[in-house]
Amino acid sequence: xxxxxxxxxxxxxxxxxxxxxxxxxxxxxxxxxxxxxxxxxxxxxxxxxxxxxxxxxxxxxxxxxxxxxxxxxxxxxxxxxxxxxxxxxxxxxxxxxxxxxxxxxxxxxxxxxxxxxxxxxxxxxxxxxxxxxxxxxxxxxxxxxxxxxxxx
Numbered sequence: 064x065x066x067x068x069x070x071x072x073x074x075x076x077x078x079x080x081x082x083x084x085x086x087x088x089x090x091x092x093x094x095x096x097x098x099x100x101x102x103x104x105x106x107x108x109x110x111x112x113x114x115x116x117x118x119x120x121x122x123x124x125x126x127x128x129x130x131x132x133x134x135x136x137x138x139x140x141x142x143x144x145x146x147x148x149x150x151x152x153x154x155x156x157x158x159x160x161x162x163x164x165x166x167x168x169x170x171x172x173x174x175x176x177x178x179x180x181x182x183x184x185x186x187x188x189x190x191x192x193x194x195x196x197x198x199x200x201x202x203x204x205x206x207x208x209x210x211x212x213x214x215x
Contacts, residue, residue, distance in 0.1 A: 094191065101187035102180050106150060110135065112184075114143060115152060115177050118167045125164040126155075134214065152176055 079085045098109055107115075110133075117129045130140040144167065147153040152173035158164040169177065192200055 097187055097191060098184070101183045105176055105180055105183075107176065107180055110143060111147060112177075112180055114147060115169065115173055115180075118153060119169050119174070119177050122168050123166045125158055125166060127164065129167065147173070 076085075095109065102112065113133050114129055114135075117132050118124060121128070126140045126144050127137065129135070129144075130137055135143070144153065144155060144165075148155050150172075151170055154168045154170050155165045156168075158166045195203065
């Protein structure tokens with residue numbers, strides 16, 4: 064076949080071919096790399112966007128609840144929340160019910176960053192999942208949620 068000598072041969076994956084974890088890791092890498100490109104210039108990383116998303120959906124939530132929702136260790140939450148407060152994206156106030164906890168709310172700037180990122184990430188997912196129809200996408204999310212449920 065003319066020109067086929069320029070196409071690099073793809074090595075067989077061997078036993079990896081049948082491991083879901085291998086394919087999940089590759090897909091995760093693809094989505095993570097493209098996420099970074101999609102939100103470039105916003106200052107967001109996946110973990111920060113995740114925190115802002117949960118706070119956006121649950122105004123007044125405390126940082127412990129955010130950490131549990133996202134699977135982030137308590138020790139890591141303090142510095143992440145401080146980073147978002149320092150960026151002016153979150154407001155942290157002592158919780159009225161538990162003075163040891165802090166209630167989190169988005170600032171106006173935080174709401175703007177979420178809106179911009181959502182627009183970019185909607186396009187990012189549409190691009191990566193362009194060969195998936197609505198049923199495929201719903202099935203993929205349902206299967207991934209079943210795996211996530213094993214964590215609890």
